[in-house]
Amino acid sequence: xxxxxxxxxxxxxxxxxxxxxxxxxxxxxxxxxxxxxxxxxxxxxxxxxxxxxxxxxxxxxxxxxxxxxxxxxxxxxxxxxxxxxxxxxxxxxxxxxxxxxxxxxxxxxxxxxxxxxxxxxxxxxxxxxxxxxxxxxxxxxxxxxxxxxxxxxxxxxxxxxxxxxxxxxxxxxxxxxxxxxxxxxxxxxxxxxxxxxxxxxxxxxxxxxxxxxxxxxxxxxxxxxxxxxxxxxxxxxxxxxxxxxxxxxxxxxxxxxxxxxxxxxxxxxxxxxxxxxxxxxxxxxxxxxxxxxxxxxxxxxxxxxxxxxxxxxxxxxxxxxxxxxxxxxxxxxxxxxxxxxxxxxxxxxxxxxxxxxxxxxxxxxxxxxxxxxxxxxxxxxxxxxxxxxxxxxxxxxxxxxxxxxxxxxxxxxxxxxxxxxxxxxx
Numbered sequence: 197x198x199x200x201x202x203x204x205x206x207x208x209x210x211x212x213x214x215x216x217x218x219x220x221x222x223x224x225x226x227x228x229x230x231x232x233x234x235x236x237x238x239x240x241x242x243x244x245x246x247x248x249x250x251x252x253x254x255x256x257x258x259x260x261x262x263x264x265x266x267x268x269x270x271x272x273x274x275x276x277x278x279x280x281x282x283x284x285x286x287x288x289x290x291x292x293x294x295x296x297x298x299x300x301x302x303x304x305x306x307x308x309x310x311x312x313x314x315x316x317x318x319x320x321x322x323x324x325x326x327x328x329x330x331x332x333x334x335x336x337x338x339x340x341x342x343x344x345x346x347x348x349x350x351x352x353x354x355x356x357x358x359x360x361x362x363x364x365x366x367x368x369x370x371x372x373x374x375x376x377x378x379x380x381x382x383x384x385x386x387x388x389x390x391x392x393x394x395x396x397x398x399x400x401x402x403x404x405x406x407x408x409x410x411x412x413x414x415x416x417x418x419x420x421x422x423x424x425x426x427x428x429x430x431x432x433x434x435x436x437x438x439x440x441x442x443x444x445x446x447x448x449x450x451x452x453x454x455x456x457x458x459x460x461x462x463x464x465x466x467x468x469x470x471x472x473x474x475x476x477x478x479x480x481x482x483x484x485x486x487x488x489x490x491x492x493x494x495x496x497x498x499x500x501x502x503x504x505x506x507x508x509x510x511x512x513x514x515x516x517x518x519x520x521x522x523x524x525x526x527x528x529x530x531x532x533x534x535x536x537x538x539x540x541x542x543x544x545x546x547x548x549x550x551x552x553x554x555x556x557x558x559x560x561x562x563x564x565x566x567x568x569x570x571x572x573x574x575x576x577x578x579x580x581x582x583x584x585x586x587x588x589x590x591x592x593x594x595x596x597x598x599x600x601x602x603x604x605x606x607x608x609x610x611x612x613x614x615x616x617x618x619x620x621x622x
Contacts, residue, residue: 211615217361222319226355229277229306237270245271246304258296279304284312293337295328322371330613369619377605384594388474391587399537435573441566447523449490457481457488461515473509487519495523503548512595533584534577
């Protein structure tokens, strides 16, 4: 690290040996991809070209799930919307100015987002990415939001954003510090995905396929285990059908005074990822004015509004929660892994979607939520918990590490981008 003298500029105080540059002067192109709708050009994934939209731009990076696909003909005739590895995608609406790097060497297009192609001799893709995450650039973006109800930042505004501009070597050094932290976060996130998938796979093997280990340690059904009829079809002898509500209790202790929740970390639907039990982002209680409840560490959570979003998981922290999220725990501790994996299954999400009420904003009521039928066996549920619960605790440990890494990154980001912390580049 090294020290510097500073100067006042239109974007704040920066080191004397840095410059302020307009984005358009350090990039090869800044242009919007295809604008409008292209429903007639959608096609099957197996024959189509990936199409990235604003919804694919996430805090964790560019999401390659929930993609739409367009025809090869659309791709060929819309050259302006074609992506190249290293391009930045910038949100024009929604989360204005959110940036992600397109990091794969594949054919792809984008819809209603701005493409920034850095001039590699003048600017680093990763450095520009972190600039877009900094308040220096965010404040410029938000000052120019206009247009529709959603708010749109037009391409010309993005072209003329001002950036702190150190040498290309220092840009790369700054980006490496921040990207190394993000890489560690990604490793932990991927590990959590793997642990979650293992739990779901074993759950299905034991409680859907009924291939739990019998007394000899062999798969029950495959080894000729006796099956009997039930209202849910054939189930192993000695098993029963129960309601989810028979095994869980709802945590609904309200926090009545704003002063009692305003300083707490809070989980709202907006913080919960889709189809993942790992919750790693939180809000501050001060943003919410009513309908707040206590949140206990390890509470199992399920978003009651628009259940098709698949907002579920467990809380790694103690804090507060909004009333739009159901918070629950099993009545018996050794049922925890079973209950968590029940509500994290697509089948359960589909069940809540079917029973949700309302058109614009469907909601699954608690009575319907807890009326879900399950095939259970006390002994096998306890065995499952012994196998899977350590993995759930590992996911929690990883989440807490992720939170610490994110905190370190977020503390470093403004200091690196303003030159308050300098990096030696030889």
